[in-house]
Amino acid sequence: MDTDSPALLAEDLSLSYGPLRALDGLDLRAEHGEVTAVLGPNGAGKTTAISCATGLLRPDGGSIRVLGQDPWRAGPEHRARIGVMIQDGGLTSGAPAKTLLRYGASLHADPLDVDEVSEHLGIDDFASTLVRRLSGGQRQRLALALAIIGRPELVFLDEPTAGMDPSIRRRVRTLIRGLARTGTAVVLTTHLMDDVAGLADSVCVISRGRALASGSVDEVISDHSAGKGAASLHATLRDVAPASLDALTADLRDLASRHGARLELGSGGAADLEGVLLDLMEEDA
Numbered sequence: 001m002d003t004d005s006p007a008l009l010a011e012d013l014s015l016s017y018g019p020l021r022a023l024d025g026l027d028l029r030a031e032h033g034e035v036t037a038v039l040g041p042n043g044a045g046k047t048t049a050i051s052c053a054t055g056l057l058r059p060d061g062g063s064i065r066v067l068g069q070d071p072w073r074a075g076p077e078h079r080a081r082i083g084v085m086i087q088d089g090g091l092t093s094g095a096p097a098k099t100l101l102r103y104g105a106s107l108h109a110d111p112l113d114v115d116e117v118s119e120h121l122g123i124d125d126f127a128s129t130l131v132r133r134l135s136g137g138q139r140q141r142l143a144l145a146l147a148i149i150g151r152p153e154l155v156f157l158d159e160p161t162a163g164m165d166p167s168i169r170r171r172v173r174t175l176i177r178g179l180a181r182t183g184t185a186v187v188l189t190t191h192l193m194d195d196v197a198g199l200a201d202s203v204c205v206i207s208r209g210r211a212l213a214s215g216s217v218d219e220v221i222s223d224h225s226a227g228k229g230a231a232s233l234h235a236t237l238r239d240v241a242p243a244s245l246d247a248l249t250a251d252l253r254d255l256a257s258r259h260g261a262r263l264e265l266g267s268g269g270a271a272d273l274e275g276v277l278l279d280l281m282e283e284d285a
Helices: 046-053 097-106 114-120 136-148 166-181 193-199 217-227 242-258 269-284
Strands: 008-017 020-030 035-039 061-066 082-084 154-158 185-189 202-207 210-215
Touching: 008 046, 020 035, 020 046, 020 061, 020 185, 020 202, 035 046, 035 166, 035 193, 046 061, 046 154, 046 185, 082 136, 097 114, 097 136, 114 136, 136 154, 136 166, 166 185, 166 193, 185 193, 193 269, 202 217, 202 269, 210 217, 210 269, 217 269
Parallel strands: 020 210, 035 185, 035 202, 082 154, 154 185
Antiparallel strands: 008 020, 008 061, 202 210
16 A cells, blocks of 8 residues: 555546536545545535546546546456445345345455454444345445445445434444555545544645635635634533533623624534534535
């Protein structure tokens, strides 16, 4: 694995579907050992960008390198180094869940242990159930398992925690963070800001096929605030006595008011990032 260069580097990427400009000079970068979140509304160009990165689409202009190669011209050996989380409709509907996972593992030279992955993601609970009878959350877990079973150097995950209960969502987040620690580059698309704030090392916000903001979560938030002539201050208060909570809240509101600031209790990265995302979408409308 060459970690000296980015796992994914797209520069000035463009692609059109007839008169529709899906990608319009997009810059996107993902590093080995990091989780990169690609954010934006439906139709922003996220799926098109990933299709270019996986060699399914050939861009009209710009350049894209994935694991050091042009994905459009890359062969099977290169594609085997990349994992993609297939969404509903891409799984073989007539196979039992764990049988399909074992088959996926058999396609790789050094796969992860099927039983360990199955147990960690709770697939054992529906191992013998046909794919077509799985719930949405169960399909998501199976699709995630298939994407990572081959130990990819780069993996694309589309809404990996959608439809999952909180306990499974926590396991998935732990799994994704563990993948990055082993050196895998993870590219994550999601509408759940909690996932982004809890997982992402870097963020790229795109709209109309171009990047509006990029950097770490804190950088994107602070840069956006600075551009509006404001700043954000984050603090965590620990060991607060429950009986003092109401009085402390009132004091904090009074303090913020005296300084002309807006207090958002219980926010932090996820809420602030969602606010930035909404602002950027409104500005780009």
